[in-house]
Amino acid sequence: MCSNKKRNVLIDGSRLMIEAMVQAGANVFVGYPITPANLLYAYASQRFPTFMPAPDEISSLQWATGFAAAGKIPVTATSFPGYALMVEPINMAYMMEMPIVIIMAQRLGPSTGSATTGAEGDLLLLRGSISGGYPIPVLCPSDFKDCWDLAFQSVSVAVKLRMPVVLLTSKEMVMTARSFDLSRLSSMTPVRWNLYEGDEEYRPYLSGADMVPPFLPAGNERHQVRINASTHDTLGLIRKATPEAIANTTRLKEKVEKRIQEYTFYHYDHEEGAEIVIVTYGVTADAARDAVKSIRAEGERISLLILKTLIPVPPVIFDILDRYRMIVFAEENLPGLLQEIMFGQSRSRRIRNVSKIAFMITPSEIVRGVEECRKAS
Amino acid sequence: MPKSILIGKEIPFCPGCGHTVTVNGIAKALENMGVAPLDVILVSDIGCCGLIDNLVKCHTVHGLHGRAAALAMGVAMGLDDPNKVVIAIQGDGGATIGLQHLLEASRLNVNMNLIVHNNMVYGMTGGQISGLSPGEFKAIRLPEQQDIPSYDICELAYRTGASYSCRTFVGSDIPARLEEAFRTNGFSLVEVVETCPAYGVTKAKELHELMEHGEVTLKNTRPPAKTPKKDVASITGSLPVIESKYDSTLKTRLEVVIAGSAGEGVQLAGELLASAGIAAGLHTSRKGEYPVTVGTGFSVAEVILSREEILYTGIESPHVMIITSADGLAKEKERICSTNRLVMDCRLEVPAGKEAMVADFRSEAGKRGVTLCAVAYWLKQSNIMTLDALIDATRTSKHADALISTIQKAATLQAK
Numbered sequence: 001m002c003s004n005k006k007r008n009v010l011i012d013g014s015r016l017m018i019e020a021m022v023q024a025g026a027n028v029f030v031g032y033p034i035t036p037a038n039l040l041y042a043y044a045s046q047r048f049p050t051f052m053p054a055p056d057e058i059s060s061l062q063w064a065t066g067f068a069a070a071g072k073i074p075v076t077a078t079s080f081p082g083y084a085l086m087v088e089p090i091n092m093a094y095m096m097e098m099p100i101v102i103i104m105a106q107r108l109g110p111s112t113g114s115a116t117t118g119a120e121g122d123l124l125l126l127r128g129s130i131s132g133g134y135p136i137p138v139l140c141p142s143d144f145k146d147c148w149d150l151a152f153q154s155v156s157v158a159v160k161l162r163m164p165v166v167l168l169t170s171k172e173m174v175m176t177a178r179s180f181d182l183s184r185l186s187s188m189t190p191v192r193w194n195l196y197e198g199d200e201e202y203r204p205y206l207s208g209a210d211m212v213p214p215f216l217p218a219g220n221e222r223h224q225v226r227i228n229a230s231t232h233d234t235l236g237l238i239r240k241a242t243p244e245a246i247a248n249t250t251r252l253k254e255k256v257e258k259r260i261q262e263y264t265f266y267h268y269d270h271e272e273g274a275e276i277v278i279v280t281y282g283v284t285a286d287a288a289r290d291a292v293k294s295i296r297a298e299g300e301r302i303s304l305l306i307l308k309t310l311i312p313v314p315p316v317i318f319d320i321l322d323r324y325r326m327i328v329f330a331e332e333n334l335p336g337l338l339q340e341i342m343f344g345q346s347r348s349r350r351i352r353n354v355s356k357i358a359f360m361i362t363p364s365e366i367v368r369g370v371e372e373c374r375k376a377s
Numbered sequence: 378m379p380k381s382i383l384i385g386k387e388i389p390f391c392p393g394c395g396h397t398v399t400v401n402g403i404a405k406a407l408e409n410m411g412v413a414p415l416d417v418i419l420v421s422d423i424g425c426c427g428l429i430d431n432l433v434k435c436h437t438v439h440g441l442h443g444r445a446a447a448l449a450m451g452v453a454m455g456l457d458d459p460n461k462v463v464i465a466i467q468g469d470g471g472a473t474i475g476l477q478h479l480l481e482a483s484r485l486n487v488n489m490n491l492i493v494h495n496n497m498v499y500g501m502t503g504g505q506i507s508g509l510s511p512g513e514f515k516a517i518r519l520p521e522q523q524d525i526p527s528y529d530i531c532e533l534a535y536r537t538g539a540s541y542s543c544r545t546f547v548g549s550d551i552p553a554r555l556e557e558a559f560r561t562n563g564f565s566l567v568e569v570v571e572t573c574p575a576y577g578v579t580k581a582k583e584l585h586e587l588m589e590h591g592e593v594t595l596k597n598t599r600p601p602a603k604t605p606k607k608d609v610a611s612i613t614g615s616l617p618v619i620e621s622k623y624d625s626t627l628k629t630r631l632e633v634v635i636a637g638s639a640g641e642g643v644q645l646a647g648e649l650l651a652s653a654g655i656a657a658g659l660h661t662s663r664k665g666e667y668p669v670t671v672g673t674g675f676s677v678a679e680v681i682l683s684r685e686e687i688l689y690t691g692i693e694s695p696h697v698m699i700i701t702s703a704d705g706l707a708k709e710k711e712r713i714c715s716t717n718r719l720v721m722d723c724r725l726e727v728p729a730g731k732e733a734m735v736a737d738f739r740s741e742a743g744k745r746g747v748t749l750c751a752v753a754y755w756l757k758q759s760n761i762m763t764l765d766a767l768i769d770a771t772r773t774s775k776h777a778d779a780l781i782s783t784i785q786k787a788a789t790l791q792a793k
Contacts, residue, residue, distance in 0.1 A: 009616040058687040066451015176664040227438040286688040
């Protein structure tokens with residue numbers, strides 16, 4: 001791909017994500033067809049070499065983890081009700097260090113909510129998914145190009161860090177079709193496992209400086225493999241609070257945080273002299289891009305920061321925000337979930353929220369939020 | 378000399394525990410078969426039986442309570458190798474929690490084995506009863522449930538298609554039953570009824586007296602599950618590339634709402650209009666809305682045509698609304714107030730104070746074609762692009778002839 005000749009098609013984000021993941025090396029899709037992840041499921045059934053329809057989301061993640069233990073790279077797609085069921089097996093895969101990509105297509109909650117209405121309401125759930133508060137990497141596309149690039153990155157991060165990764169999106173991204181020039185897509189090299197090649201005894205949870213142990217599939221004929229969801233030592237045997245076992249558990253957090261530079265993605269549209277920055281992600285990013293155009297057309301200065309790595313929040317994001325007097329968060333939920341992850345529950349006068357549910361935030365609502373911010377300062 | 382899968386460590390279960398008998402039975406069966414330890418993958422559940430991991434030389438995967446069958450199913454399907462022996466191990470508590478997983482593995486007849494240590498209790502949490510605890514056993518511990526039968530998981534596995542299901546007891550020839558299971562190509566379940574010196578039955582002979590379900594071996598002759606593996610082609614490469622070979626008079630952004638009824642081609646009309654827009658050199662977006670019962674009620678398509686790149690895809694005040702049925706009218710009664718241009722089928726009442734382009738689309742194009750007819754009619758009147766762009770968009774449809782005929786009828790339709 002990446003030719004100069006335009007190849008315009010009418011396409012949706014689901015198709016781009018599924019195609020990119022297969023090209024990235026993912027080879028098994030296990031899933032339950034929940035709305036609004038239906039298109040992802042449908043495309044996966046056409047595109048994945050192995051497609052397994054599961055009876056529920058607990059089964060989906062258990063099967064997926066089993067596939068990963070056998071050396072496959074599995075993907076699933078769901079929305080909140082399914083993710084809620086997956087929380088226990090996601091913890092299992094996190095502890096076992098098995099790569100799985102979970103595409104999370106958000107819809108309006110709480111509970112079953114409204115299956116065909118979009119939302120951005122699950123970020124705190126993702127942040128709190130892992131017992132102990134350990135971060136699970138969450139990447140979030142803000143346009144169709146991102147659907148391609150970040151789908152690849154989610155597979156890459158899952159395999160490189162040996163862990164579940166969430167590709168967070170929303171109904172409007174995965175079900176809306178747009179004209180799109182396929183020649184804009186970059187080609188990709190499939191991701192490969194870092195395999196253990198030594199002759200000495202294999203310790204499945206012994207890592208080097210990169211904090212991620214090399215992998216061998218269960219069933220290989222060279223070395224015994226032990227995979228474990230309980231607290232374990234480097235051999236993979238259950239241990240209570242031994243120093244080795246606790247060091248292993250601590251490493252699970254550190255590998256995510258210390259290798260954040262490898263998966264830090266954001267778009268920063270900086271305007272010199274701007275005192276206000278709009279911070280957003282996902283489906284609200286396009287409304288924010290429109291809002292920035294009209295604010296600048298009025299002669300006002302404004303900057304825009306679109307986060308594409310949401311968890312953990314990359315340190316560079318805080319460095320950027322330190323340069324601004326006021327921050328306007330725009331996200332399609334009521335409490336301001338990204339804002340809460342970044343700044344807690346204290347209501348700083350420096351921060352304002354543009355919040356809404358059941359409908360996408362409009363560019364004019366963001367413009368209004370920025371105007372109010374300006375007046376208040 | 379066949380190798381044992383046991384390391385030779387002391388087995389950690391309580392003296393008199395049936396788990397010890399079963400663990401030795403597993404080792405003996407594999408030894409008899411001459412299976413190399415690294416060809417065995419043992420997937421263990423939470424519970425006392427999960428302590429087996431430390432005792433063996435084979436691969437081990439230690440998962441969550443009740444989920445061993447599902448996790449092992451993933452391993453077995455992932456390996457897809459008839460020379461590997463995948464063994465999941467759980468207790469009666471785990472089998473109760475994960476009954477769905479057991480049934481699914483049986484139904485698909487996955488090439489794996491599930492050993493259920495049934496000692497009638499959740500042993501690790503203090504001896505609570507499970508779904509496999511027999512009535513008489515419950516009479517002492519939970520009398521109000523003594524008349525509630527226990528699950529017959531062997532029968533359930535058999536009825537759902539397992540190649541092999543068997544119930545055996547401590548004191549019986551467990552290695553022989555396990556070997557039969559391990560040699561079976563397909564899903565095998567072996568329920569071993571066991572003693573539990575801490576919370577359950579302590580004497581092997583009493584197990585038979587208490588159990589509602591006796592020794593049994595049940596077999597189905599059917600092929601094992603095969604891991605689906607298909608040759609696949611790109612799903613982006615297979616999309617029709619739309620050449621921008623027409624012009625458009627559109628200078629800015631035009632937001633169009635098409636509202637009608639399910640089954641009347643609303644979503645298709647939206648897609649064709651969006652594709653036609655690309656052929657006319659425009660940026661386009663298309664989204665659909667309909668109730669969860671997709672075959673009835675309203676259906677709405679939103680299409681944006683724009684000279685500039687489209688960012689925000691929402692439509693608050695549509696520039697154009699094309700309404701072809703009462704369902705669509707009812708759904709869009711609020712946005713109609715804000716639109717400048719209204720196109721309606723002649724059967725519908727034009728809202729007070731509004732002007733509309735009205736024609737008899739339904740008589741002209743029928744139920745299936747009414748929406749496309751209205752869209753084509755508006756497009757022709759609007760002069761935004763040639764109808765040839767819309768006709769081109771139908772080319773990849775297997776109903777292209779009918780769609781083109783509808784568009785051509787719309788081109789000559791008279792207003793009412």
